[in-house]
Amino acid sequence: MSDISITTLRRLKKGQKAIIKNISADGEMGRRIRDMGLVPGIQIQCMGRAPLQDPVALRLLGFTLTLRNNEADFIDVQASGT
Amino acid sequence: MQNDSSRIAIAGNPNSGKTTAFNRYTGARQHVGNYPGITVEKKEGIAHLDGIEITLVDLPGTYSLTAYSLEEVVARRVLSEESPPPGAVIDVINSGVLERNLYLSVQLLELGMPLVLALNMMDEAKANGLNINVDRLAELTGLVCVPMVARKGEGLDDALRAAVELAKKTGGKVKPLEISYGTDVDLALKEMTPQIEEAKLLTANYPARWLAMKFLERDEEIVRRATEANPELSAKMQARGEALAAHLKSTLKTYPEAVIADYRYGWIHSILKNGVLKGADDIAPDDRVAFSDKVDSIVTQKVLGPLILFGILYLMYYVTIELGAIPNDWVANFFDWLSGVVGDVMSDGPLKSLITDGIIAGVGGVLGFVPLIMIMFLFISVLEDSGYMARVAYIMDRVFRFFGLHGASIMPFIISGGIAGGCAVPGVMATRTLRSPKERLATILTAPFMTCGAKIPVFLLFVSIFFDAHRPLVMFSITLCGWAAALLVSRLLRSTLIRGAATPFVMELPPYRYPTFSGVVIHTWERTWQYIKKAGTVILAISVLIWAAMTFPxxxxxxxxxxxxxxxxxxxxxxxxxxxxxxxxxxxxxxxxxxxxxxxxxSVAGRLGTALETVTGPAGFNWQTNIALIGGIAAKEVVISTLGTAYALGSVDPEEDTSLADRIRNDPHWTVANAVSLMVFTLLYSPCFVTLMMIKQETARWRWLFFSLFFNLAFAMILSIIAYQLLK
Structure with a gap:
């Protein structure tokens, strides 16, 4: 567990794990994010990115979720090593 | 409202195996329709249990009941407002993703639904070392929990039996689950609930505390309807919500709906932690997920991903055209034979003409493409059910976003004929999964540019006459032209008539699965049947109408x-x-x-076609072509049959059995320029009547119907004229 820091979800590298710290989206975006299980305290792992580097794929709660980079910007995470 | 214990609803997340369970329960005894006023698919079926018939209502697959999408609104309405309401709900849960799946369950409980938790895919969860204590879950939630393996049929009867018993026992409603959402929210709810109760604001269908919560969550649908029912109280409730929002913003920098969601997850988490789930703290992908990851590392890889994607699309295309041609010929031969037999039996006259030239030719032309469409839909079902379709959206989103669309726009495009052979009717209907109104509208309006199954006969005919040596290549190019038109027009629309920012993409990538045989067959049959019904009703009527227009006066x-x-x-x-x-x-x-x-x-058609020659002349269309294209606005399927009828009616020698292809080949009027111009026009001009009606239905605006009709006509005309003038 080296390299602990708060960053946005966009910056996660493939294979890197992180804990969700804060979600700053409200309205429809926020609702959708929460409906899919992205809430503070949840552990996620970056699974990779689409061929054009966007969207990003995440693993959380045993399933895979994908969201666009500009949506990932709403989510602050505490990253750990890979 | 009297509930019905023999009416059970099935709820669940997408990819939870809900559809598999429903198919297992009902087999082929399904009825697919639409909910009135809205366009979400309504699926009902009959299941048999212990000698009684039970009506199962398959709710649309949703992650939540927050009215994020039309599906969620529909699910909510079916549960609370439909008459008779379901007596109980079977909540199908993917046991491997228990925590997220229970988020929907919590909301069903908040709504006061009698719930049976069907823990599906228990075999996989167990095999992967996930230890779910079902009894403990039942104890803590107070719900009936049934382990299930829907694919193998295990636990289905148990779940249904439990649901029926629950319906009888509860009368269709139980006390809504009331969990704490934290001091601030609870306080607001405590103030609001009695007022809503007292005024009976929507309480005939929904629990008062739930309604109060919807005000706090700023649920557009409930707020709108409450405002219609009681504007004063609704304004007051909204104001209370605003006060709470302001308070939470200043103290915790958060939003009421976020707090409520956090507490729901908290409730779930506390139950799972309390001896239900063991050893699931860390992210431990199960075998199936691990396998999916391996596949994804190849399938979504930078270079290989797109290559594989286009390879699969081209393969599908090639197999459909080449294999589909064989049964197509059988069907076509059958109708030729039938026409001949009827022609021999009947004496000459308008009636014989009506039956052979109008009905048999028209319907035969349409049904001839059923085998092709079946093969096509078989492919699409496999792609959807296997989970690959979601990867397609994932890979393509960046590109689609550039055109003002959504990665999920690819689905309606593909169904409409993005892989040639689809149909814009289900395609336009498939846009319902798109939450963003603007991206959805752009998709609806441009999906009809795709090479739908009904346009294909036109392309096949002219390609076989003028480009026989390069059939697959030319057909593939036509499909690409459809894509280019759809994307460019979409970009144009999104920067003019339908401007606005993009909406959330957030989407699940389900683990890969082998599609079940029955699932694929049912899916394929549903869609093929839709097409056949269209052929049997609209197109038969249009064939007769067109025949009459070509015969009288x-x-x-x-x-x-x-x-x-x-x-x-x-x-x-x-x-x-x-x-x-x-x-x-x-x-x-x-x-x-x-x-x-x-x-x-x-005749009426002849006069119209001749009159239009002055307009369509620059595109190289003669009056026969004009008649056929007019018919095509009614339904693209009749373009060829009308052209056939137009030429066949001009011929009198019944022994001279020249097919339409030979006739066109030997007609000096027809050159490559005419053929290309006609193909361009067919690809791009007005959607058929049924699609137009769907556009009206899906957009709820007549103006988009007329826009599609006239814009596409003008757009196609201009491009056809350019094509003809360049090539002639």
Whole structure:
């Protein structure tokens, strides 16, 4: 567990794990994010990115979720090593 | 409202195996329709249990009941407002993703639904070392929990039996689950609930505390309807919500709906932690997920991903066209034979003409493409059910976003004929999964540019005449042209008529699965049946209408007399011995042809087609083509059959069995330029009537129907004229 820091979800590298710290989206975006299980305290792992580097794929709660980079910007995470 | 214990709803997340369970329960005894006013698919089926019939209502797959999408609104309405309401709900849960799946369950409980938790895919969860204590879950939630493996049929009867018993016992409603959402929210709810209760604001269908919560969550649908029912109280409730929002923003920098969601997850988490779930703290992908990850590392890889994607699309395309041609010929031959038999039996006259030229030719032309469409839908079902379709959206989103669309736009595009052979009717309907109104509208309006199954006969005919050596290549290019038109027009629309920012993409990538045979078959059959129904009703009516338009009004008696005089002249010349037998026959044939020609030109369709020649001339269309294209606005399927009828009615020699292809090949009017121009026009011009009606239904605006009709006509006309003028 080296390299602990708060960053946005966009910056996660493939294979890197992180804990969700804060979600700053409200309205429809926020609702959708929460409906899919992205809430503070949840552990996620970056699974990779689409061929054009966007969207990003995440693993959380045993399933895979994908969201666009500009949506990932709403989510602050505490990253750990890979 | 009396509930019905023999009416059970099935709820669940997408990819939870809900559809598999529903198919297992009902088999082929399904009825697919639409909910009135909205366009979400309504699926009902009959299941048999212990000798009684039970109606199962398959709710749309949703992650939540927050009214994020039309599906969620529908699910909510079916549960609380439909008459009779379901007596109980079977909540199908993917046991491997228990925590997220229970988020929907919590909301069902908040709504006061009697719930049976069907823990599906228990076998996989167990095999992967996930230890779910079902009894403990039942104990803590107070719910009936049934382990299930829907694919193998395990636990299905248990779940259904439990649901029926629950429905009988509870009468369809239980006390809504009331969990704490934290001090601030709880306080607000405590103030609001009695007021809502007292005013009976929507409480006939929904629990008062739930309604109060919807005000706090700023649920558009409930707020709107509450405002209609009681504007004063609704304003007051909204104001209380605003006060809470302001308070939470200043103290915790958060939003009411976020707090409520956090507490729901908290409730779930506390239950799972309390001896239900063991050893699931860390992210431990199970075998299936691990396998999916391996596949994804190849399938979504930078270079390989797109290559594989286009490879699969092209393969599908190639197999459909090549394999589909074989049964297509069988069906076409059958209708030729039928037409011949009927023609021999019946005496000449309008009725024979109606049956052979109108009905058999029209319907035969449509049904001939059923095998092709079945193969196509079989492919699409496999792609959807296997989970690959979601990867397609994932890979393509960046590109689609550039055109103002959504990665999920690819689905409606593909169904509409993005992989040639689809149909814009289900395609336009498939846009319902798109939450963003603007991206959805752009998709609806541009999906009809795709190469739908009904346009394919036109392309096949002309490609086989003019580009026979390069059939697959040319057909593939046409499909790409459809894509180019759809994307460019979409970009145009999104920067003019439907401007606005993009909406959330957030989407699940389900683990890969082998599609089940029954699932694929049912899916394929549903869609094929949709097509056949269209053929049997709309197209039959249109065939008859078009036949009538091409037959009536008949020429005036004076015109007929002129032909009789010509024939008499030929006969007298023959008697005088100035003409040989062959010359007589040829001259008579000419007269007959002229007469038929006059008949058709004199008809409603002929007059319209001729009148339009001045407009369509620059695109190289003759009056026969015009008639066929007019028919095509009614339904693209009739373009070829109308063209066939137009030429067949011009011919009188029944022994001379030239097919339409030969006729066009030998007609000096038809050149490559005409053919390309017609193909461009067919690809891009007005959607068919049924699609137009769907556009109206899906957008709820007549203006988009008329926009599609006139914009596409003008767009196609301009491009056809350019194509013809360049090539001629």
């Amino acid at each position: 008949s020429p005036t008696p004076e015109d007929e007399v002129a032909f009789e005089e010509q024939r008499a002249a030929i006969t007298s010349q023959q008697e005088a011995g100035t003409l040989t037998e062959e010359e007589v026959e040829a001259k008579n044939l000419d007269v007959d042809n002229d007469e038929q020609q006059l008949h058709l030109r004199h």
